[in-house]
Amino acid sequence: MRVVMFGYQTWGHRTLQALLESEHDVVMVVTHPKSEHAYEKIWSDSVADLAEEHGVPVVIRNRPDDEELFERLKEADPDIIVANNWRTWIPPRIYTLPRHGTLNVHDSLLPKYAGFSPIIWALINGESEVGVTAHMMDEVLDAGDIVLQQAVPIGPKDTATDLFHKTVDLIAPVTIGALDLIASGQTEFTRQDRSQASFYHKRSEEDIRVNWDWPAEVLERLVRAQSAPYPAAFTFHKGKRLEILSAFVSEGRYGGTPGRIFYREGDGVVIVAGADARTGRNHGLAITRVRTEDGREMPASEYFTSMGGYLTSRP
Incomplete structure (x- = not known):
């Protein structure tokens, strides 16, 4: 499939790397400019640099809501958009543009821990596991139907850094596995139980x-x-x-x-x-x-x- 990737930091970088190594064709990448926010300087592998190394056109935006980007997306003619760690709202005319819509990859076991810093919040709260979810994007953030989800246990001595490395290694199999299901023609996926949903804000001092x-x-x-x-x-x-x-x-x-x-x-x-x-x-x-x-x-x-x-x- 022809894929446009929206992503940022190491999560986006790992997603793009997986896509580049897959049978899918990455036709454009959209990423954020570098940030001085404390948490955005951590795990800051550059999506833009990786795309440019592979000759993939790059667009840098804080928000994907301008006409120029919309026109470029139409010209790219994607079958699907894949997003991971995109930090701002993606409007419906963007996420519904591709033939198969938009697949969002999130580092929690949705419906729990939607939003920001899910691994840190999950560890503080004493959860037994964390993971990665690939779901179809809809009008509610991190709320669309789940295509594929994988979990890893939280050990008694695990730090957030340990859990980052455990979950980031799930990005490739979850992303490519979900794309393969979509490419095979599957359209019915697991609806999220919204009674179990939780939504977290960004970490601060x-x-x-x-x-x-x-x-x-x-x-x-x-x-x-x-x-x-x-x-x-x-x-x-x-x-x-x-x-x-x-x-x-x-x-x-x-x-x-x-x-x-x-x-x-x-x-x-x-x-x-x-x-x-x-x-x-x-x-x-x-x-x-x-x-x-x-x-x-x-x-x-x-x-x-x-x-x-x-x-x-x-x-």
């Missing part, structure tokens, strides 16, 4: 701020979800920002006030956690490695030279 009212189990997943190269989860100690690079859930149960720097356990320093910590039934978050405001990384046991005092969400 506020989303990585530690809230000591959260249970230690959730905070430990937040730390893993904000693994390098993502911005690290942070708190404040004596008015200065302190990033938490690694941590584990304590074996012991610790009572008192959330945020209290309390006890050494193994190679960690336990911080009291949970809104109901006063009951003494909660595990704490045992921090093992930190980064200070001036960029120094060190074991938490070195940083916390004595127990007592508090970590806080704000200076």
Whole structure:
């Protein structure tokens, strides 16, 4: 089939690579300009560079809503558009233009975790698996019928970085597998159960701020979800920002006030956690490695030279 690809960053790059290595003919690529947004500088393999290396015409747009692009798409005469990590709304006259419509590839197990940063949100929320879904695009974002979906389990120590690598490896088989089904003439696919749908916004600084009212189990997943190269989860100690690079859930149960720097356990320093910590039934978050405001990384046991005092969400 003749394919136009809409995509950005490493997700789009992997999708284009898969298409170029397939039997399908990539006739045009549409991608975004480079961005200085913190999360868009991560996993930033260039779709434009890959297309140009293979002689595929490239159009760069923030939004695909101008007449010039529409005319170029008509001239390209695609059988299908394939989109992955396209960051803005695609109007109906674009996604319905090809003979077979538009296939969107999304890095979650839809209908859950539509929208942005699905892997990070899924890890924080304690999901058992993540994956990649190829679905037909319609008027509701990430809501169209599912053509193909594959999942991978979330391990107890997996970071968001680990899960990125697991899911990005699914892009090629899911994308090409879905295209093969469409090319074979299949038109009936799995309707999404919208009662199970969830839609998430982009990550921001506020989303990585530690809230000591959260249970230690959730905070430990937040730390893993904000693994390098993502911005690290942070708190404040004596008015200065302190990033938490690694941590584990304590074996012991610790009572008192959330945020209290309390006890050494193994190679960690336990911080009291949970809104109901006063009951003494909660595990704490045992921090093992930190980064200070001036960029120094060190074991938490070195940083916390004595127990007592508090970590806080704000200076």
